[in-house]
Amino acid sequence: MQEQQKSGSGFNHMRFKLSFGRMVEMAAEMGMDNPLFRCHDRAAKATTSIDGREYINFSTYDYLDINTHPRITQAVTEACQRYGTSAGASRLVGGERPPHRKLEESLAKFYEVEDCIVYVSGHATNVSTLGFLFGKKDGIFHDGLAHNSLLQGARLSGAQRFSYNHNDCDALEKMLEEKRRDCKHAVIVTEGLFSMDGNIPDLPRIIQLKKKYDCMLLVDEAHSLGILGKSGHGVREYFNLAPNDVDMWMSTLSKTLCGCGGFIAGSRELVEFLKYGSPGFVYSVGMPPIIAEACSTALDILLSEPERVKKIQDISQYFLHYAHEKGLDTGAAQGYAVIPVIIGNSWVTGFLSQQLFQRGIYVMPISFPAVKEGTARLRFFISAAHTEEHVRKTLDAVCEELPKAQELVRSYQQSHPDVFTDL
Ligand SMILES: Cc1ncc(COP(=O)(O)O)c(C=O)c1O
Structure with missing residues (x-):
């Protein structure tokens, strides 16, 4: 046991090398919930239920709304x-x-x-x-x-x-x-x-x-x-x-x-x-x-049922155009099923995802190492069952919550300048 501690081997030593673990801890210190591994009460489709609450869901691969058919x-x-x-x-x-x-x-x-x-x-x-x-x-x-x-x-x-x-x-x-x-x-x-x-x-x-x-x-x-x-x-x-x-x-x-x-x-x-x-x-x-x-x-x-294909193509294009109308950055997305809204800073993206969750919208933040540093994003998986109202409600909420998330992170940066050096 002592041998192991001296040589710095064993999982606990490895664990501290993992920036992910540190990131989760820092996020918790900042008051951010861990958005991962949430348990859904039923099949996660265009909408879902978590702990008995309804959400518009942008985190499912069920693009054509076929699951549970x-x-x-x-x-x-x-x-x-x-x-x-x-x-x-x-x-x-x-x-x-x-x-x-x-x-x-x-x-x-x-x-x-x-x-x-x-x-x-x-x-x-x-x-x-x-x-x-x-x-x-x-x-x-x-x-x-x-x-x-x-x-x-x-x-x-x-x-x-x-x-x-x-x-x-x-x-x-x-x-x-x-x-x-x-x-x-x-x-x-x-x-x-x-x-x-x-x-x-x-x-x-x-x-x-x-x-x-x-x-x-x-x-x-x-x-x-x-x-x-x-x-x-x-x-x-x-x-x-x-x-x-x-x-x-x-x-x-x-x-x-x-x-x-x-x-x-x-x-x-x-x-x-x-x-x-x-x-x-x-x-x-x-x-x-x-x-x-x-x-x-x-x-x-x-x-x-080829109408499902048309539906996802139409609603994805609607999402892309509405996002552009609202001045959001969707990067190189062409309006087919996967559309990121690029925020840049990982912490802001994390908080934004949490605030949207509180407003009944479930979308995952994606940051480094899954994407390049500085290109953190909300990744929206669109479903053929999403409606134009789902899209408007969601993107309006993104625009309302983004400045609040930015402000929250800015104030943490000011109070912890030594810790949050990447902000
Ligand atoms: C492009 C690509 N290839 C392969 C995979 C792995 O597939 P699976 O999750 O079904 O194992 C994924 C997963 O999301 C993917 O996005």
Whole structure:
């Protein structure tokens, strides 16, 4: 025990290195509640209930308002009676249940590619796929704002990693020109709709570059599946791309498709290779059949009720325009499902989120390290079920509360100049 204290090892010593822990303590000293891990009384949709109080909710991935759809409840109930709640083992050794293949075949059809592999987590999909497919001699060229799961996968692979400036295809080309020849295999990695900024990459240009420099391409559609394109077919429909222009169509199943997990859709050879080797698939339990059933029913609902796609596109555009009318900074957001209101200072953003919570509006503050220092923001996830009144009420409240949050933080700064040096 004494040994441990002397050497400074053990969790309590590590804990103090974590700026997050310190930040929560400082926030509490300033009178800010911890906004994380709040417990909701029911499914969190366009509105939610927390401790018996109603909120307008901007913190759900349920973009198309499909969660709790009666068709899903019925499909899951029947699947549960037949298959229970667990896949029992890895699908490789424990075998599959019909909902597994049904989901993979539906997703392959949705992307018009040969096959698809479903993993139990979206994050693990990226980590395991990139980590398994690429190695030391290869190169991974990724957008500077690529999701953590993509970065972790790139790191795990041991490949050389090249991060290009966010959405800057000239920078990507320059990098490919300089570095591609040093890599045996190369892959470009981007997202369909960026999760923190709500903007879309120039995918047609990226596809040209991938062809010119002989790279593979992985597009993470976590936030664009069901959102972009007239019928919700994602960034492929938005730009009218050919299915095979992208080697790996990746998405999570936790957003539009209301379940949990992720997938890679692509060629039969690629999917087979992943199914026999990718550690996050081979050495991990299969997805619970009820979740597979929920996701394929959600996909069916997306296809058979396209009005949901129009609704989220219309209300997102309304949100963006109303925010601009009110003089709020939405950064590069294009008005599709994810819209940040950029505040800048992390503490002000935290207080603003708390004040909105007190007014019945639930939206998360996002600050460093999730986004660059000085670009803290409220991140609004829009739902097809949000109304124009929800939007006006919320953004009016943001404008009323922002000066109060700024004043609150300014007065703390004055009374604690030595502690709050970053204000
Ligand atoms: C772009 C992107 N990729 C992957 C993931 C991980 O997906 P999941 O949360 O379903 O594990 C997320 C999560 O939000 C994401 O935003």
